Amino acid sequence: MADPTSDVANLAAQLIRIDTSNAGDGGCRERPAAEYVAERLDDAGIEPTLIESSPGRANVVARVPGTDPDRDAMLVHGHLDVVPAEPADWQVHPFAGDVHDGVLWGRGAVDMKGMDAMMLAVARGWMRDGRRPRRDVVLAFTADEEASAEYGSDWLVRKHADLFEGCTEGISESGAYTFHAGDGVRLYPVAAGERGTAWMRLTAHGRAGHGSKVNTDNAVGALAAALARFDAHEWPVRLTPTVRAALERIGAALGVPVDPDDPGFDADAVLRRLGPARQLVDATLRNSTNPTIMQAGYKLNVIPQTATGFVDGRMLPGTQAEFEATVTELAGPRVDWEYEHSEVPLSADVESPTFAAMADALGAEDTDAHVVPVCMSGGTDAKQFSRLGITGYGFAPLQLPPGFDYGALFHGVDERVPVDALDFGVRVLDRFLTTAG
CATH class of the missing domain: 3.30.70.360 (Alpha-Beta Plaits)
Incomplete structure (x- = not known):
């Protein structure tokens, strides 16, 4: 079996180097990143659909057929835009995508080009190995999440709902990362509400x-x-x-x-x-x-x-x-x-088989993991996708070392992520998507 983790750091670095800063003024251009994603999917034998909601505001959607077509499909979505960054404030240029001492630096490393790269790495690994998830998996890489989602998930839901046919559940950012709670206790909060x-x-x-x-x-x-x-x-x-x-x-x-x-x-x-x-x-x-x-x-x-x-x-x-x-x-x-x-606010079932499968996938990689549900204080593209009847969870797995302030890096200076955290995330995501259903 090919190791998809060997792919993820390079994919994330390449995405970080594509400046998709979204200041909320309509000037963001996600198309170069969308083209990169579409090329990586196409190279692996997965047919991408690249569609613009407005010139330069591009989204990519692709479906990987599951082994059991009677099962409901799973949506896995990540946004391609990032919040702006001022290079003078950073130790490393925010769009260099450099790795130093095993850590990948750059705007989007955690929010959320790292997860975009994990999505790509898992799907490309399936194609190399001739494997499939149990359920159809729809991959969506969206524009404009860092503003109103008008050019991204909102537009996709209004204009291209057919691309998400059969999807009943979805996963995306802001969950399943290591939270060190003291005395060696490692929590993994999975978002089950917003x-x-x-x-x-x-x-x-x-x-x-x-x-x-x-x-x-x-x-x-x-x-x-x-x-x-x-x-x-x-x-x-x-x-x-x-x-x-x-x-x-x-x-x-x-x-x-x-x-x-x-x-x-x-x-x-x-x-x-x-x-x-x-x-x-x-x-x-x-x-x-x-x-x-x-x-x-x-x-x-x-x-x-x-x-x-x-x-x-x-x-x-x-x-x-x-x-x-x-x-x-x-x-x-x-x-x-x-x-x-x-x-709208969102709420997802914390007793569902899907939540249990997330916990099992995390526990298989970290046997001391305590998986707990949380509600997000803010929001994600899951709000828009909920209009299609898709229940959303925050599940972007990362195993982080003590002292790594994950929350402070969202929209913060010196955003970065350990490469081995991305590797861990790929393994967990792969296990979850090939067993959940």
Whole structure:
């Protein structure tokens, strides 16, 4: 059997060297990376479909037939765009794709060209060995995930749903990496949920006037007061099934009793007892609303008629009505609000055969792995694919050494990943996709 891990580091480095920075202004061009992916698939005997949603905004989709055509298909998706990087801030140029001391550096190493490379390496390995997954596997390499997904998964779902026919489950980024929780305990958090996106525009209307005069209808003051209320609001704990399971299983791995049904249950007290592992659930116990932008005025001594602010809101599954009622209360009678961009929250079954297969695949490579479900604080392309009835999990396996701050490298300076972590990921991904079903 050929070793697909021998391919993955080179594939990831080549993808990193293709600058697909997405500043959210429509100027990103994923096509060169999409062409590279399509060529690597075609070289291996897998027929790719490369399609543009707009000039330069390219996506690639390919289907690998499984050994049992009666089974539902599995979607494996990764995005080709990355957030921008300022070379002057980095130790190694962010688009050099260099390997130093066994570590691959570059923008996209973890988010998420490393996973794109693992997807390619596994599929190419199957073709070399004459093997097949049990289920049809649909590989999707998308544009625009780092912005609104308008040119990527959103467009694919609206215009090319036929490419995903039969897919009922999917896997993608932000899960199944090593989290060192202390005392030698290695957790592997698999995402089985996402908070919904609720980006909001707030608009205050008032009376324009001279800055030297009394004005009891100042739009800037009304907006500032509303944003201060959003900033100060303490959202109540709302335990979703995924977060409940996360607390229980993380607690079990660490020997910390957790009973959410106890009348005296105090989520914040439990978090303190979980130590570093609290990071895996801290942001998903509650909804959130963080003010991010204020826009008003054009001259210092002119009171403007309107003022606009933006709030990054995130909501847990099952909380939309409560969220919207609270937002209206926080905005107050002088400030209108509307969604600038919204996406649904997601929840996946943590007792499913698919989740069990993920745990088995990780356990086969790391016998001391504790696989736990988590809910993501942000979102992925799984939100768009959910419109096709596809249940999404975050499963991009990496075995990381102690002290490697995986979370800080997402969108951070000096993004990097150990080459042997990619090798581990290929083995786990291969095992999962050839046994799950």
